[in-house]
Amino acid sequence: ECAAAAKARHFRWEVSNMFWSPDCEEKVVIGINGQFPGPTIRAKAGDTIVVHLKNGLHTEGVVIHWHGIRQIGTPWADGTASISQCAINPEETFTYRFVVDKPGTYFYHGHYGMQRAAGLYGSLIVDVADGDEEPFKYDGEINLLLSDWYHESIYTQMVGLSSNPFRWIGEPQSLLINGRGQFNCSLAAAHTPGAKQCAAAGAAGNRHCAPVILPVLPNKTYRLRVASTTSLASLNLAVGNHKLTVVEADGNYVEPFAVDDIDIYSGDSYSVLLTTDQDTSANYWVSVGVRGRQPRTAPALAVLNYRPNRASRLPAAAPPATPAWDDFARSKAFTYRILGRAGVTPPPPATSDRRIELLNTQNRMGGGHVKWSINNVSMVLPATPYLGSLKMGLRSALPSAARPSDTFGRGYDVTRPPANPNTTVGDNVYVLAHNATVDVVLQNANALARNVSEVHPWHLHGHDFWVLGYGDGAFRGDAGDAAALNLRNPPLRNTAVIFPYGWTAIRFVADNPGVWAFHCHIEPHLHMGMGVIFAEAVDRVSELPKAAVSCGATATALMAGAGGHV
Numbered sequence: 001e002c003a004a005a006a007k008a009r010h011f012r013w014e015v016s017n018m019f020w021s022p023d024c025e026e027k028v029v030i031g032i033n034g035q036f037p038g039p040t041i042r043a044k045a046g047d048t049i050v051v052h053l054k055n056g057l058h059t060e061g062v063v064i065h066w067h068g069i070r071q072i073g074t075p076w077a078d079g080t081a082s083i084s085q086c087a088i089n090p091e092e093t094f095t096y097r098f099v100v101d102k103p104g105t106y107f108y109h110g111h112y113g114m115q116r117a118a119g120l121y122g123s124l125i126v127d128v129a130d131g132d133e134e135p136f137k138y139d140g141e142i143n144l145l146l147s148d149w150y151h152e153s154i155y156t157q158m159v160g161l162s163s164n165p166f167r168w169i170g171e172p173q174s175l176l177i178n179g180r181g182q183f184n185c186s187l188a189a190a191h192t193p194g195a196k197q198c199a200a201a202g203a204a205g206n207r208h209c210a211p212v213i214l215p216v217l218p219n220k221t222y223r224l225r226v227a228s229t230t231s232l233a234s235l236n237l238a239v240g241n242h243k244l245t246v247v248e249a250d251g252n253y254v255e256p257f258a259v260d261d262i263d264i265y266s267g268d269s270y271s272v273l274l275t276t277d278q279d280t281s282a283n284y285w286v287s288v289g290v291r292g293r294q295p296r297t298a299p300a301l302a303v304l305n306y307r308p309n310r311a312s313r314l315p316a317a318a319p320p321a322t323p324a325w326d327d328f329a330r331s332k333a334f335t336y337r338i339l340g341r342a343g344v345t346p347p348p349p350a351t352s353d354r355r356i357e358l359l360n361t362q363n364r365m366g367g368g369h370v371k372w373s374i375n376n377v378s379m380v381l382p383a384t385p386y387l388g389s390l391k392m393g394l395r396s397a398l399p400s401a402a403r404p405s406d407t408f409g410r411g412y413d414v415t416r417p418p419a420n421p422n423t424t425v426g427d428n429v430y431v432l433a434h435n436a437t438v439d440v441v442l443q444n445a446n447a448l449a450r451n452v453s454e455v456h457p458w459h460l461h462g463h464d465f466w467v468l469g470y471g472d473g474a475f476r477g478d479a480g481d482a483a484a485l486n487l488r489n490p491p492l493r494n495t496a497v498i499f500p501y502g503w504t505a506i507r508f509v510a511d512n513p514g515v516w517a518f519h520c521h522i523e524p525h526l527h528m529g530m531g532v533i534f535a536e537a538v539d540r541v542s543e544l545p546k547a548a549v550s551c552g553a554t555a556t557a558l559m560a561g562a563g564g565h566v
């Protein structure tokens with residue numbers, strides 16, 4: 001019996017700032033229990049995870065979001081500051097308790113300010129429950145948590161993003177694999193004109209930035225678990241000479257397909273199978289490079305080490321080249337191939353109960369501030385977390401009186417900079433009826449500069465969604481695009497990308513009472529307002545832990561006796 005085998009896994013974690021050299025340059029990172037990245041959580045489907053999280057940052061709050069875990073029945077454990085809980089104060093401990101109900105490749109990360117970009121992240125891997133089997137076979141596993149790294153602190157970055165004039169964060173200094181990179185040198189210098197060899201990193205024994213070595217045995221099949229928690233970069237991963245067979249995306253099985261490389265946007269996770277069927281006398285490069293934006297960051301490299309070859313024997317061939325950053329036709333071809341595996345729950349086939357069309361634009365506010373807006377409103381977060389304030393009916397805790405719009409109106413020209421770039425801020429709270437089938441169409445557009453439209457990976461909390469389709473240009477809803485959506489075998493995911501000047505349509509059923517963020521997973525873009533909130537049947541949320549709601553207006557009301565006593 002599955003239920004009997006499920007167990008509670010307890011963790012005691014302390015978050016703190018610490019000196020670390022992720023790419024061989026010493027900086028300050030946010031670590032957990034003295035580690036960067038944070039400890040990997042490994043569990044079985046059905047287990048309960050209990051994390052006692054102590055905030056050891058001296059002067060700021062913290063929360064942790066369990067990315068891809070739907071938090072069915074535990075919306076207060078979603079780890080989103082101002083949305084699902086109060087930020088945990090310094091020296092305080094908050095207990096997250098939630099069930100990991102579905103096997104898959106997940107991760108966790110900070111969700112307060114830009115703390116994710118400061119290094120607050122780690123892997124969360126859920127195996128099938130005892131007695132269950134994955135629908136594919138493999139002999140071993142390799143975990144690759146990908147990220148990007150900036151030398152400037154997140155505080156400097158945040159000040160720049162909210163300053164007038166605006167200061168953009170720019171491209172990252174390094175890409176990291178499992179928290180390690182090499183700035184200003186290359187492990188494959190012999191193949192990179194002008195690059196210096198990273199002798200120092202290895203020779204000095206710098207354990208923080210030593211190359212990632214992935215030992216494998218010949219003629220075996222490995223499951224590579226790949227996830228991206230980048231602040232900005234869209235990535236591409238390739239392994240020299242080896243094909244990759246994609247089998248899982250965001251904790252859901254996909255119809256297997258073989259490729260030479262995969263694109264990974266921030267917030268995505270994949271499992272790919274790799275068979276070690278190449279010349280056994282050699283080692284091979286794993287290369288991770290930037291796509292979607294003009295790269296200014298060297299690829300991250302790791303060594304696939306065919307045992308018993310020595311790990312120090314660098315591959316003779318050059319690392320596989322990352323495809324051209326702006327070859328969006330290639331990116332789309334990969335993304336469009338991701339479809340639900342036979343047996344994956346199909347979406348409700350009827351037309352949706354509600355369609356919400358969200359126009360993504362870059363705007364100006366007050367002359368110089370640069371913001372991202374959704375239907376012309378840039379999201380700001382409230383002092384009092386929504387889960388508490390909405391459950392207690394404190395409408396006054398909402399930053400704006402008006403509800404946001406379900407459409408941006410026909411006729412907006414997505415091919416040009418906004419005709420009227422002025423925007424306002426608001427809460428962007430959409431109230432969803434219990435069990436409604438909701439379609440959301442994300443519409444991309446031209447940014448402030450001419451001939452610029454960027455990639456945005458959107459991540460939904462509290463749900464997986466079906467990705468029903470993608471298209472170029474403006475969504476022509478009832479004029480054709482709505483009828484052409486894939487209701488047969490769409491993939492289930494929690495993150496979906498919008499391509500430049502394109503649209504992406506998703507569907508989910510609002511069957512998980514709570515307050516859920518839906519936002520661009522690019523850290524600076526979220527900080528600039530690129531998101532909305534889905535408040536879903538909040539009246540059905542069961543009693544909230546007081547520690548999740550005891551701040552701001554909810555704390556005041558609680559003290560006064562409205563909704564319980566403290």
Ligand SMILES: O=C1O[C@H]([C@@H](O)CO)C(O)=C1O
Pocket residue numbers: 168370447454525
């Ligand atoms: O939000 C962004 O701002 C800059 C640029 O548009 C203005 O400097 C950029 O590349 C972003 O993604």
